[in-house]
Amino acid sequence: MLRPKLKVAILISGRGSNLQALIDRFGPAIPGSPIEIVLVLSNRPGAFGLSRAEKAGIATRTIDHKGFADRAAFDAALDTAIRAAGAELVVLAGFLRLLTDGFIAGWQDRLVNIHPALLPAFKGLNTHARALEAGVRFHGCTVHFVRPDMDSGPIIAQAVVPVRPEDDENSLGLRVLAAEHRLFPQALRLIAEGKVRVENERAIVTDAAFAGGILYNPLGA
Ligand code: GRF
Numbered sequence: 001m002l003r004p005k006l007k008v009a010i011l012i013s014g015r016g017s018n019l020q021a022l023i024d025r026f027g028p029a030i031p032g033s034p035i036e037i038v039l040v041l042s043n044r045p046g047a048f049g050l051s052r053a054e055k056a057g058i059a060t061r062t063i064d065h066k067g068f069a070d071r072a073a074f075d076a077a078l079d080t081a082i083r084a085a086g087a088e089l090v091v092l093a094g095f096l097r098l099l100t101d102g103f104i105a106g107w108q109d110r111l112v113n114i115h116p117a118l119l120p121a122f123k124g125l126n127t128h129a130r131a132l133e134a135g136v137r138f139h140g141c142t143v144h145f146v147r148p149d150m151d152s153g154p155i156i157a158q159a160v161v162p163v164r165p166e167d168d169e170n171s172l173g174l175r176v177l178a179a180e181h182r183l184f185p186q187a188l189r190l191i192a193e194g195k196v197r198v199e200n201e202r203a204i205v206t207d208a209a210f211a212g213g214i215l216y217n218p219l220g221a
Helices: 017-026 048-056 071-085 099-104 127-134 167-190
Strands: 006-012 035-042 058-060 091-094 111-116 138-147 155-162 197-199 202-205
Touching: 006 017, 006 048, 006 167, 017 035, 017 048, 017 167, 017 202, 035 048, 035 071, 035 167, 048 058, 048 111, 111 167, 127 138, 127 167, 138 167, 155 167, 155 202, 167 197
Parallel strands: 006 035, 006 091, 035 058, 091 111
Antiparallel strands: 111 138, 138 155, 197 202
16 A cells, blocks of 8 residues: 655755755655655745745745744744644754754654764764864764754764865865765655654664665765
8 A cells, every 4th residue: 555645844944955855855846755845944034945945836934933932932833833734744954943842742753853963973063163173084964853952862864974184164064965965865765664763762774775774985975
């Protein structure tokens, strides 16, 4: 029997290059997509990602956090909009607001984030500069379920890129971003296909092709 499409809301704050990677794989123009993007929601008016969604024919909303007295009120408005759109999974794709514990609890194991580092290393901001500063040889990105502690939660997938001696923040960031654009759609596809579950705070992926996890050949990256 054909599995119904997983209804997904994508939250953004800015340029939306990860959103674009998801539209390219799962947007209305893609036949046989296991995912339907039912809403793209930005907390920033005029975020470039909104126009990417509009161009693809996807519903958009802007809920400006500045219009709310506190985080709880803002998150309640987010929650209402997401549920009204019928979303079953919430995807943070460069959404630059911390979410309240209440919101996160309401989407337990149905709220996914992409972080531009190999968690649990380099949580927070400026991950590429900090990776260079630390002198690590490998860097990358992580897709994970969201928990109340910032940038924590069961890890679904990671991709690794090399750090080259001549790298600066920009060159390293671009290499990681290219990996994000490959990893995020693959991780969401696994979820949509029912191949990801959480046990004892670890994400278990049951997919033969994914048995060893995704590792992009660092030397080829
Ligand atoms: C990405 O690096 C993502 O990992 C981080 O925010 C950035 C968003 O970039 N959470 P974009 O808006 O998808 O281009």
